[in-house]
Amino acid sequence: MRKPDLSRENVRAWAVRARATVDLLWSAAPLWTVLWLALLAVQGVLPAALVALTKWVIDAMNMAVGMGRSWDTVEVVAVPTLLMGGVFLLQRVLGGVIQWVSVAQSEYVEDYVTNLVQQKASTVDFEFYEAPEYHDLMEQAQSQGTTRVLQLIQNGGSLLQTSVTLFSIGVILIGYGLWIPLALIVSAVPVLAVVLYYNRQQHTWWTGATPRRRRAQYYGILLTTMQSAAEVRMNRLDGPLIRGYRALRERLRSERLVLVRNQALGRFGAAVVSLLVTGVVMGWVVWQAFAGDATLGDLAAFYQAFTQAQTVTGTALTSAGAVYANSLFLRHLFDFLDLEPRVVDPPGPKPFPAQLTEGVRFEDVTFSYPGTTRNALEGFSLEIPAGKTVAIVGENGAGKSTFIKLLCRFYDPDQGRVTVDGTDLREFALADVRRRTAVLFQFPMRYQMTAEQNVRLGDPDVDPESPRFREAVVGAGADALVDRLPKGEETLLGRWFEGGVELSGGEWQRVALARAFYRESPLVILDEPTSFMDSWAENEWLDRFDHVAGDRTALIITHRFTTAMRADIIHVMNGGQIVESGTHDELVEQRGRYAESWATQTRQAGFEGRGDGAPARELAPPPGPNA
């Protein structure tokens, strides 16, 4: 059996976690917690009171037998009997009240912990989402965090109550001999050791099995959600996925069953030891009674006290083991809550400009994703002048989305800097950067909410009475779509909830565009805004965009040269760097990478480009530049 780790660090870590748990309870439901503890303490002494009253009642009856029928006899018996009835009544009443208080406390604690986890998950650095260890920790915190806190409370309460009971019964048992409570303690030691050992084993196994459990969950998600439904059917993935799921579950199940079997065997061995001790103690007391050293009341009280003490000891040990196990599991919750973001606000943030005067600059930026060695951006320099529309084109993996992530401050550069009107992005408050930047991501969210909510989520600060909603919808080319919906902007989108209407990919994209335009921001970033649009829609939308962009600074990432050619400046990216820059005509003149891709795209579409770019109407959606 492995020895418990009693090193100073481990003990200190335990103390810190215990403190954090108490703080958490105190913050979540202080009054309910105090009330609950007080009630448990009262309930804890009642069994001892009953033992004492049993002795009193039996001895009183013994005495009354010799007194005959009189009021004195009634008085002698009535007082302890009534008191005993009162204690029974109190026990029942307290049971109900404690249950009510405990449910209230659990509800508060559950909501509080869930809130903490959600808040933390929405503020951790982006890099956490990209590391498998983060997903493990997240699963551990989410799946066990709340339930373990609640179980810890229940077990802690039970431990407190049983300890009070044990202590008070122990006081009574000492009257029969100091060695009796000691014998009880000795008989409990093997049980406690087994409980602690196997709870630790269980925790170690559960932590190590997290990646396998998550993979099984992942197969489950693929088998049951709509996103994967089409491919699962067309590629007949159900068989392999179900088999994969089963194999993982079988392994998890058999490992767990082995653990539980060993635990049961261990507990059986420990129980035999405590049974032997019990036998010796009971034999001794009966011997005393035969020898005339104990009254009938003594014998009854002792029997009641000892059997109660045994039951309570069993409960106390189980609770102690559960407290131990739950505190081990809670470590994951606290580890998760302790995650500290690295991308943070500066000490005295500068205000982000409401209107850009110079623009955005990337100055010799180098960046690699955490845990990778390859630079996604290398010596990357770029200027987006204020009020201009800049397009970035480049082949897959060139670093276009990475550059947006740096502009939104999801990451900070390893070297170099990003400036807005000459100020380093790191000198602004994070919330300010994000409030002042409107982004349409490559794969925008499809909120299962009304069309209006889908757009208004873009900026909760906009006055609902302002005409901005309509402007954004028109700017995104989503006006005809919204007007066509059965309840107009009130129509619920998506099919998750009753009455929802599903949109096409291009329609969802227009709604997301409207969301980006809805935000009052000096900087607009659009990642592949026209990728879902047909050529006709694209051309019409580009006309609108010129109007919506107005004097805002806009950045468009695109694979479509028919979109890029409308920009004031086009930058061509390759291998994490800008390799060409200029207007469409200048780039075609340069006869470099851009001109080559442009020629390929137009040739494929049966159109010989001159550089004036009018033909988008005739083009099928062209492939990527280097396709």
Ligand SMILES: Nc1ncnc2c1ncn2[C@@H]1O[C@H](COP(=O)(O)OP(=O)(O)OP(=O)(O)O)[C@@H](O)[C@H]1O
């Ligand atoms: N989260 C990530 N972790 C590690 N590497 C990443 C991550 N995201 C992207 N990369 C790598 O960084 C490089 C640039 O990726 P990025 O997504 O910026 O390309 P992109 O130009 O937007 O491509 P596409 O046109 O296909 O969207 C790629 O080589 C990619 O493998």
